[in-house]
Amino acid sequence: MTSPNSTLNAASAKAEQELRFDDTRTAFAHRSTSDLRRARWMFGLIGAPSLVSLGAKAIRLALAIRFPLDWALRPVFDYFCGGEDIQESLGTADSLSKYGVQTILDFSAEGQTGDGALEAAKAEILSTIKAAKGDSRFAFAVFKVSALSNNDLLEKVSCKAVLSPDEQVAWERVGERVATLCSTAVESGVPIMIDAEETWLQGAIDELAEAMMRQHNQDSCKVYTTAQLYRHDRLDYVRDLEQHARSEGWIAGVKLVRGAYMEKERERAADENRPSPIQPDKAATDRDFNAALDYALDHVDHLNIVCGSHNEASTLRLARGMQDRGIDHADPRIGFAQLLGMSDNLSFNLSAHGFRTAKYVPFGPLREAIPYLIRRAEENTSVGGQTSRELELIRTELRRRKAAASA
C-alpha cells in the first residue's frame, strides 16, 4: 500500500497525463495482493454462466431451508459490500478516500411491505445522510423508492389506477417519506440520488423525483433522479426534463445509467403481449446513452449529471467531452460513479486525473445482501465481457506486482 502523501503527489503528476484505463497499478493500489488473489478466484467462478445459474439456484434453495451459508459468501460479500452496517462501511470509505474516490452508502432494501419495514428503511437511509453530513469521504446519499413503498402501490400509481381511500393514505405516506429524506439531505448539505427501477414502478418514482427536483434544485443541484437509457423513451425524457428545468428556472439532476432489469422487462412485456420498453439491441442503448452524455455536456447549466457506468468508451467520451469544452475536471455539475468491486480501473484512474468519482457502497446484513450479490454475479455474466475485463485487469496487476517484487 502507498502512503497518503505519496498517493497525492502521484495523483497531481498523473492529472497532467492522458487519461487511460489500463493503468492497473493506480486501479488496484487500494487492494492488497491477497485481496486480488481472492478476486481472481471469484471472478473466475462468476465468468462461467452455467456455474452462476446453478450457484444462484443452490443459494436460493439454501436460503429457503435456512442452511448456513455465511462462510461461503463472506469473501464475495467483503469484495462487493462495505459491511453489515454503516459503522463497518466506514473502513471502506476511508480506504477509497485515500485515493480521492468518494463513497455513496447504499442501503439496498427493495420490495418491502408493511409500514414498520418501510419506516425502518427510511430510518436507515436517514442514518446514511447523517453519516455523510460534513464528511468529505461521502459524495451523495441514495435511495430506492421501492424501499419506502409497497410495490403494488407504486404500480397502481404508475398506471394511474384509481386508489382506494386506504391506498391514498399509504401513497401520501410514501410522499412524506421521500420528502423527509430529500429535505434532510438538502439541510445536511448532502446531495441525494433516487434510483430508477422497473418501468411498471417508474411512473410513480418519476412523479416524486420531479417534484423534489423542482422544490430543491432552484440554485444548485441537490436532488438527482435516474434515467435508464436502455429504455427507448428515455433520451427524450432527459431532454424534456432539461427543457422544463430551463423554462421554469431550476436545475435537473440526472444519474444516467443503461439499466439493470432488461431480461425482466422483456419477459413481462412478452407475457403481457405488449411492445418491450427496451431498446432493440445493445448498440441502440449505447447510442442513446452517449447522446444523453453529449446533451448534458451541451446543457450543463440546467442539466447536471452523474455517469453511473462501467463502460469504458462512454466514460472516456464524457471525460474528453469535458476537456474539449473547457469544463474543469472537478466541476461539481458532472460526476462519475461505479459500484464497489467493479471497474476500479475507471474509478481510480478518473480520480487520479481529478474527475469527481464515487463508488456505490452497499451495506446491510450478509443474508439480506444475497439477492444483490446474485444480481451482481448474474449481471456480470449476462453483460458478457465485464467479468473477463475485471479478471484480465486483476491478472495483469498480479503479474505486475510479481515482476516488481522480483526486480
Ligand SMILES: Cc1cc2nc3c(=O)[nH]c(=O)nc-3n(C[C@H](O)[C@H](O)[C@H](O)COP(=O)(O)OP(=O)(O)OC[C@H]3O[C@@H](n4cnc5c(N)ncnc54)[C@H](O)[C@@H]3O)c2cc1C
Ligand atoms: C453507480 C451506478 C448506479 C446505478 N444505478 C442504477 C439505477 O438506479 N437503476 C438501474 O436500473 N440500474 C442502475 N445501475 C446499473 C446500470 O443500469 C447497468 O446495469 C450497469 O451499470 C451495466 O451498464 P454499463 O453502462 O456499466 O455497461 P455496459 O456493460 O456497456 O452495458 C451493459 C448494459 O447495456 C444494456 N444492454 C445489454 N445488452 C442489451 C441489449 N441486447 N439490448 C439493449 N440493451 C442492452 C443493459 O442495460 C446492460 O445492463 C447503476 C450502475 C452504477 C454503476
